[in-house]
C-alpha cells in the first residue's frame with residue numbers, strides 16, 4: 001500500500017494498481033454504518049411529484065398535487081420531482097462542471113480548501129476532520145445564496161452554478177410553499193418566518209471514484225440533511241440509498257428529475273409530523289459517481305421552531321426547542337455525520 005500523503009479519494013483511486021483500500025477507510029469496525037443490511041429496489045413506489053401540477057393555476061390540480069405532496073412527506077420524506085422546467089442542458093452542464101472541478105490537479109483544488117466551516121467555498125474529502133473512519137468521497141461546497149460564490153476553475157463553473165442555483169432555488173421555494181399548504185399553514189409561512197428571500201443555498205457536489213473494495217467502504221454514512229428541503233441530481237450512476245420502514249432502498253437515478261428530501265427543519269417546524277429521512281451513499285468498483293445536493297435553508301439568523309399553529313400545549317406539546325439556523329449549521333458542519341444526532345441535540349426531554 002502506498003503511504004504517500006493522499007489529499008483526496010480521487011488521488012488515492014488514481015494510484016496505479018490500487019487493489020485494496022487503506023484500513024482507515026474500512027467501515028468494518030463501525031457497527032452503525034455496516035454495509036450489508038437488507039437493501040431492496042423500490043424505485044417504482046417512490047412518490048413522484050409533478051411540479052407543473054403543484055404550480056398549476058387550476059385550483060383543483062394544485063390541491064390534488066398538494067395532497068400528494070403531503071402524503072409523500074409523511075410516508076417517505078423523499079420524492080422524485082418531474083416537470084420542473086429546468087433545462088436538461090443546465091443540469092448536465094452543472095454535473096460536468098463539477099466533474100471538471102474534481103479533475104483539476106490536487107494543487108489546484110487545494111486552493112479551495114477553506115479554513116473554517118463558514119468559508120463560502122470549500123473543497124475537501126470524507127466528511128469532517130475528526131472522522132474515525134474516512135469516507136470514499138471528495139466534496140466541493142459552494143455558497144450560492146444570499147451571496148453568490150464560485151470557484152474560478154473550471155471556467156464554465158460560474159455560469160452553470162448561477163443558472164442551476166437560481167432554477168433549483170425557485171423549485172425548492174415552490175415545494176416549500178406546497179409543504180406549508182399541506183400542513184395547514186399559510187402558503188408563505190416559511191417564506192416569511194424563515195426569511196427565505198435571504199435563504200442560505202449551499203451546493204454540495206460529491207465525487208465518488210471507483211473503489212476497489214466497495215463492500216468495505218462507504219461514500220457517505222447515514223445522515224439526514226439539516227435544512228428545509230434538499231434537491232439532488234446525479235450523473236446516472238446509482239449509489240444513493242434511503243431508509244424506508246427500517247430498510248435501505250436503492251434509488252436508481254431517473255434522468256432529468258430532481259430527488260427531493262425533507263430536512264431537519266421541516267421536521268422541527270412540523271413538530272415531527274414530517275420527518276427528515278436517513279440516507280447514505282454506497283460506492284462501486286466500476287464507475288465514478290457524481291451527485292450534487294443543494295440543501296435549501298432559512299436565512300442564517302432565522303430561528304427555527306415548531307409552528308405555533310401546529311402545536312397544542314396539551315395534546316401536541318413542542319418536541320423541539322427553538323434553534324438559530326447558524327447554531328444548527330455549526331453543529332452539523334463540525335461533527336461527523338452521524339444519523340440524526342443534531343436533531344437529538346435540540347429535542348425537549
Ligand SMILES: O=C(O)CCC(=O)C(=O)O
Pocket residue numbers: 204206220225232234239240279280281291293
Ligand atoms: O450522493 C448522494 O446521493 C447523497 C448526497 C448527500 O446525501 C448529501 O450531499 O447530503
Ligand SMILES: [Fe+2]
Pocket residue numbers: 223224225279293
Ligand atoms: Fe444528504
